[in-house]
Amino acid sequence: MTDPDAGSTSGPSADGDATAATDGDATTSVTGGDAPELPADLDAVRDALVGWYEADHRDFPWRRTADPYEILVSEVMSQQTQLDRVVPAWEDFLDEWPTAAALAAADRGDVVAFWSGHSLGYNNRAKYLHEAAGQVETEYDGAFPESPAELQALMGVGPYTANAVASFAFNNGDAVVDTNVKRVLHRAFAVPDDDSAFERVASRVMPDGESRVWNNAIMELGGVACGTTPRCDEEGCPWREWCHAYRTGDFTAPDVPTQPSFEGSRRQFRGRVVRVLGEYDALPLDDLGPRIRVDYAPDGEHGREWLRGLVDDLAEDGLVAVDGDAAEHDGPVVSLRR
Missing domain, CATH: 1.10.340.30 (Hypothetical protein; domain 2)
Incomplete structure (x- = not known):
């Protein structure tokens, strides 16, 4: 519909x-x-x-x-x-x-x-x-x-x-x-x-x-x-x-x-971020990444920069919180906003 x-x-x-x-x-x-x-x-x-x-x-x-x-x-x-x-x-x-x-x-x-x-x-x-x-x-x-x-x-x-x-x-x-x-x-x-x-x-x-x-x-x-x-x-x-x-x-x-196709879309991965964070209190960016896609690598095509873009979008929508900066060892800590 x-x-x-x-x-x-x-x-x-x-x-x-x-x-x-x-x-x-x-x-x-x-x-x-x-x-x-x-x-x-x-x-x-x-x-x-x-x-x-x-x-x-x-x-x-x-x-x-x-x-x-x-x-x-x-x-x-x-x-x-x-x-x-x-x-x-x-x-x-x-x-x-x-x-x-x-x-x-x-x-x-x-x-x-x-x-x-x-x-x-x-x-x-x-x-x-x-x-x-x-x-x-x-x-x-x-x-x-x-x-x-x-x-x-x-x-x-x-x-x-x-x-x-x-x-x-x-x-x-x-x-x-x-x-x-x-x-x-x-x-x-x-x-x-x-x-x-x-x-x-x-x-x-x-x-x-x-x-x-x-x-x-x-x-x-x-x-x-x-x-x-x-x-x-x-x-x-x-x-x-x-x-x-x-x-x-x-x-x-x-x-x-x-x-637009849902499979492989930003919508799909945004949803995965929220779903994974619903299972954990908080996760560093690099711990979140492999749970979102199996080919996640911090410096790869779908790595820290790509994931940070998804997380920042969700933060602007008021759905997640980001603590720390990208220079930290495992990236900033991401949590579902309650």
Whole structure:
């Protein structure tokens, strides 16, 4: 599941005839160049998608809760991480810290070590999630804010994540616009590859007051039936009778940015540093190095200078502490910041 943290904007609601002339510029643009294949009977389009979703969908555990804390954890974990890896991590995380209050009271180093140990990507997300839990407790008396705008006041919560939490916890969000949704709208209604056009069309198609089921449904459509390789008939896509791509056979879609390889990346080695330091109180740089990569040599290509760069990055992020200087026999001593 991708998380562009590019928020969607509210648009005029649709109530039937999408081709009728209106006085609103946004509505007029949606019926013209924004979506030349948008059907007139939007109620039928909506009912078909919601019915398809409610009949059968992937049963992720966070879809069975309306708890904003649990949903926030799932959204942060799902950023550029495969969902099959998120499920066990999410369950383990909530076993360890079942509420925002429990997370706020936790040691940040323990939270970061958990994050790294479950290979959840950038450790800053763990730090921000911990700080956001603290904000909920100290600034909001333990009650999550409910609107996308208010949720963005939480540390590390951008427009996309705020809208997802508002949608799935409070049924109070705007239309979600992620990579999957863009692909669906581009193929189904010939929406041009333009962020503002996607946002306007997504807002128009979503039924009023139904952000929880709608955003789940349209993301499910993009993830299951309308992926990079479409599975229209195999997955019984509910929009086949209206879909421009299905009718024309042209299943091109907007460019999808590729995630850099994790194996051998700085992200991977940063995670290893945090994970190793979670097992030790402190380590000199040259003792840490061989535990990070087997070919570590102080004067080698991946030696003290290379490792010091990783450690300094983590120190700037507030995740580790460095005591001493590089001139010491085994290098400075590195510890996880508690």
